[in-house]
Amino acid sequence: xxxxxxxxxxxxxxxxxxxxxxxxxxxxxxxASLIASDRLAWTTxxxxxxxxxxxxxxxxxxxxxxxxxxxxxxxxxxxxxxxATLDRIAGPGRLHxxxxxxxxxxxYQASGLDFTARGRALDxxxxxxxxxxxxxxxxxxAPVTPGGPAWWFGGTSQATLRRIAxxxxxxIAGTGDIDxxxxxxxxxxxQWAQAGRQGRPRTRATVMFALGDHAHTxxxxxxxxxxxxxxxxxxxxxxxxxxxxxxxxxxxxxAYDAAGLDELVFVxxxxxxxxxxxxxxxxxxxxxxxxxxxxxx
Numbered sequence: 001x002x003x004x005x006x007x008x009x010x011x012x013x014x015x016x017x018x019x020x021x022x023x024x025x026x027x028x029x030x031x032a033s034l035i036a037s038d039r040l041a042w043t044t045x046x047x048x049x050x051x052x053x054x055x056x057x058x059x060x061x062x063x064x065x066x067x068x069x070x071x072x073x074x075x076x077x078x079x080x081x082x083x084a085t086l087d088r089i090a091g092p093g094r095l096h097x098x099x100x101x102x103x104x105x106x107x108y109q110a111s112g113l114d115f116t117a118r119g120r121a122l123d124x125x126x127x128x129x130x131x132x133x134x135x136x137x138x139x140x141x142a143p144v145t146p147g148g149p150a151w152w153f154g155g156t157s158q159a160t161l162r163r164i165a166x167x168x169x170x171x172i173a174g175t176g177d178i179d180x181x182x183x184x185x186x187x188x189x190x191q192w193a194q195a196g197r198q199g200r201p202r203t204r205a206t207v208m209f210a211l212g213d214h215a216h217t218x219x220x221x222x223x224x225x226x227x228x229x230x231x232x233x234x235x236x237x238x239x240x241x242x243x244x245x246x247x248x249x250x251x252x253x254x255a256y257d258a259a260g261l262d263e264l265v266f267v268x269x270x271x272x273x274x275x276x277x278x279x280x281x282x283x284x285x286x287x288x289x290x291x292x293x294x295x296x297x
Contacts, residue, residue, distance in 0.1 A: 001257045003283060004033035005276060006066070006206060006267030009044045011222045014271045016045065016053065021273045023054040026061060029280035030287030033062040033096070035206070035265050038069050040107040042226070048082055055090040063095050066172050066206065066265070067154035069102035071121035072111050076128035077139045084133065087143040095145065098172045098204075099126070100154035104229070119159055126151065126167050152204065156184050164188055165195035170202030170262070175238060178255045181205055185260070202262045207252050208242035209266040211278040215244040218270035242269070246282050253286075 005026040007019050023034050034054060036047035051063045063086075073079040087095045101118040102108070108115040132139045133148035143149060150169040153160050164171055171188045173181050185203055192201045210219040223238045243249045243266070256264045268275050280287055 001253070001261055002032035002263040003253070003287060004035055004062070004064070004204070004263050004265035005031045005279075006035040006037065006265050007050070008222070008268035008271050008275075009037050009047075009050065010039070010042070010226045011269060011271050012043055012225050014043075014045075016050075018271050018273065019045065019050060020053055020057050022268070022276060023058050023061070025273050025276045027058045029276055031061060031276075031280070032263060033064050033204075033265065034058075035064045035066040035098075035267065037066060037267075038102075039104065040069065040072060041104065041110045048086055051095070052086050052089060055086065055094070059091075061094075063090055064098055064152070064204075064265075065096070066098040066152075066204070067100040067102075068098060069107055070099035070125050071101055071118040072107065072113065073125060074113070074121070076125050077132060077137065079125065080129040080132040081139055081141070083129070083149060084141055084143040087145050087149050088141055092145045095149040096152055096169070097149045098152040098154060100160075100172075106229075123159075123163070126163070130167060152202075156180075161187060161191040164201055165191045165197060168201065170204065173203065173205040175206050175208055175241060175267075177241060178259055181256070181261070182259045203260070204263045204265060205256055205261055206265045206267050208238060208269055209249065209275075209279065210242070210244050210269045211246075211249075211275060211282070212270070215270070219244055222269040249279070249282055253283075 007022055008014055026034050036050045037044055038047045047065045047068055055063060101122050105115045133143055151167050152170050152172045153163045153168050154172045188201050219242050220239055224235050227235050227238055243252050253264060266279060
């Protein structure tokens with residue numbers, strides 16, 4: 001199982017240069033992927049622009065949107081161009097497009113879009129972008145990754161299963177518990193096989209984390225702000241399932257590894273880049289061989 005890092009973009013007041021510093025340090029310490037989240041009606045930096053900056057500051061770490069609220073991008077041709085441009089900046093295979101319809105109605109209100117139509121809008125976007133990347137429409141540049149960046153889908157609906165089986169590389173799970181992950185991952189594999197896909201679907205999951213002397217305080221502040229809309233019970237659930245001690249980090253890794261997860265992403269809740277070193281020092285040799293050599297040329 002690989003280990004990735006989630007940028008603390010959801011933390012109120014995080015600066016752009018801090019996110020780039022996180023990216024550089026995550027690559028230096030051997031993490032497999034760097035994850036950028038998305039919200040419109042919040043201070044979260046736009047993920048494609050964030051990853052473009054990160055792509056120029058790094059050379060090998062995978063760049064993942066988790067998850068991009070794709071239906072907010074109402075021009076599929078422009079989205080195809082933007083994503084292909086980022087793919088070319090990053091280099092072959094580095095960009096993974098994790099997308100979902102989104103669960104927050106205020107993001108759609110801010111866009112003047114119909115929240116109830118978001119699922120079909122996502123399907124149309126993926127279909128149009130895939131067709132453009134196949135060369136069926138004169139929109140460039142073409143992606144440097146053959147066939148375009150990999151599609152990953154978030155959510156736990158029947159539509160998510162369909163999207164993964166028809167267009168996806170895999171499923172990005174949220175910050176639920178291990179039993180929820182195991183149950184839906186089995187459904188993903190079943191739908192994949194039923195669709196006649198070769199190989200197997202890949203899986204990613206996320207765990208909120210903070211380490212150090214002020215870990216719990218930092219995490220509680222970040223989570224309470226970001227998830228306030230969901231109410232105090234949900235905020236408490238996220239805090240209770242987060243990892244703020246070495247034992248909790250190790251327990252999360254052991255549980256997801258046993259469940260067959262391909263990559264576990266620890267999402268930062270303290271903006272200090274030293275968080276990466278604290279996590280990397282804890283993981284030790286587990287990080288030394290999971291990223292290929294840096295690209296040249």
